[in-house]
Amino acid sequence: MRVANLSFRYGRRAPWVLSGAELSLAEGDVVEVVGPNGTGKSTLLRLLAGLLRPVRGAIEDRPPVVGYAPERFPADQPFTVSSYLRHMAAVRRADPAVVGEWSERLGMAHLLDQRLPDLSKGSAHKVGLAQALLCRPGLLILDEPFAGLDTATRAELPRVVGEVSARGGIVVVSDHQGDLRAFPGLRRCEVRDGAVRALDSTDSTRVETLVGSPGASSGGASPAGAGRAVSSTVRAAVLRVEVPAAEATGLADRLRAEGYRVDMDSGGPANQDTPLPEAAE
Numbered sequence: 626m627r628v629a630n631l632s633f634r635y636g637r638r639a640p641w642v643l644s645g646a647e648l649s650l651a652e653g654d655v656v657e658v659v660g661p662n663g664t665g666k667s668t669l670l671r672l673l674a675g676l677l678r679p680v681r682g683a684i685e686d687r688p689p690v691v692g693y694a695p696e697r698f699p700a701d702q703p704f705t706v707s708s709y710l711r712h713m714a715a716v717r718r719a720d721p722a723v724v725g726e727w728s729e730r731l732g733m734a735h736l737l738d739q740r741l742p743d744l745s746k747g748s749a750h751k752v753g754l755a756q757a758l759l760c761r762p763g764l765l766i767l768d769e770p771f772a773g774l775d776t777a778t779r780a781e782l783p784r785v786v787g788e789v790s791a792r793g794g795i796v797v798v799s800d801h802q803g804d805l806r807a808f809p810g811l812r813r814c815e816v817r818d819g820a821v822r823a824l825d826s827t828d829s830t831r832v833e834t835l836v837g838s839p840g841a842s843s844g845g846a847s848p849a850g851a852g853r854a855v856s857s858t859v860r861a862a863v864l865r866v867e868v869p870a871a872e873a874t875g876l877a878d879r880l881r882a883e884g885y886r887v888d889m890d891s892g893g894p895a896n897q898d899t900p901l902p903e904a905a906e
């Protein structure tokens with residue numbers, strides 16, 4: 626799927642939200658979209674989902690089945706949870722049994738008989754997630770999916786994302802809270818000044834700081850070069866990168882998959898003699 630020279634604004638005189646944005650997405654990609662408030666993350670997600678039409682440019686090769694969970698589920702609808710989800714399953718030509726399955730999985734089976742307008746904010750949010758997942762999406766768009774979720778569902782969501790990705794689906798997530806940050810192979814991109822810019826897949830600020838630090842050669846691998854193995858004709862640099870323990874294995878696996886040699890030291894803090902520079906958060 627490709628976002629090609631995409632420009633969008635909400636009205637003829639409105640300012641451009643996106644201007645000439647580019648993004649390529651491959652099967653199985655999981656992409657976190659970040660950026661300051663109001664820069665156009667939700668707008669980009671709605672464009673990707675096909676809910677908004679580009680003013681200029683195009684979105685090419687969108688998978689045919691799209692699941693979209695909005696940041697705020699519109700709960701002001703005269704249905705029960707069950708009748709709404711069964712209706713959505715029928716519209717998406719999904720097996721009605723998936724309503725029960727997703728309700729269980731998202732911890733909302735006890736809500737099925739409740740009316741949508743009576744739901745709490747978090748419960749309504751779960752209904753928004755469930756309707757996006759009913760259809761086995763080839764493109765799953767989640768706008769701030771973790772906001773207001775209980776602990777169990779928060780823990781379940783990365784597994785759901787992993788399953789969609791494992792069967793070749795593309796997942797695009799706007800996630801202020803960073804709950805997917807440890808997801809193996811996560812791609813990150815930032816929406817800013819109308820453009821979509823690729824970030825390093827893990828903690829870009831820290832890695833960039835390290836590359837510029839004394840002792841790290843600028844002639845070797847750089848975070849911007851992730852995906853390119855260090856060839857024998859390029860001088861190699863050794864970076865010491867301190868990451869949270871929970872993210873270490875995923876990050877190491879991803880770098881190895883990209884052809885880098887990775888040595889992992891899981892014990893204690895970084896070498897006290899050569900302290901890591903403070904990351905500019």
Ligand SMILES: Nc1ncnc2c1ncn2[C@@H]1O[C@H](COP(=O)(O)OP(=O)(O)OP(=O)(O)O)[C@@H](O)[C@H]1O
Nearest residue numbers: 635639642660661662663664665666667668669816
């Ligand atoms: N329906 C709309 N009509 C007019 N302008 C809109 C509409 N939706 C969003 N905008 C404007 O488009 C810009 C981008 O909004 P958007 O919601 O995409 O940003 P965002 O990055 O998702 O913000 P946040 O981080 O606060 O969720 C903002 O200036 C916003 O005011």
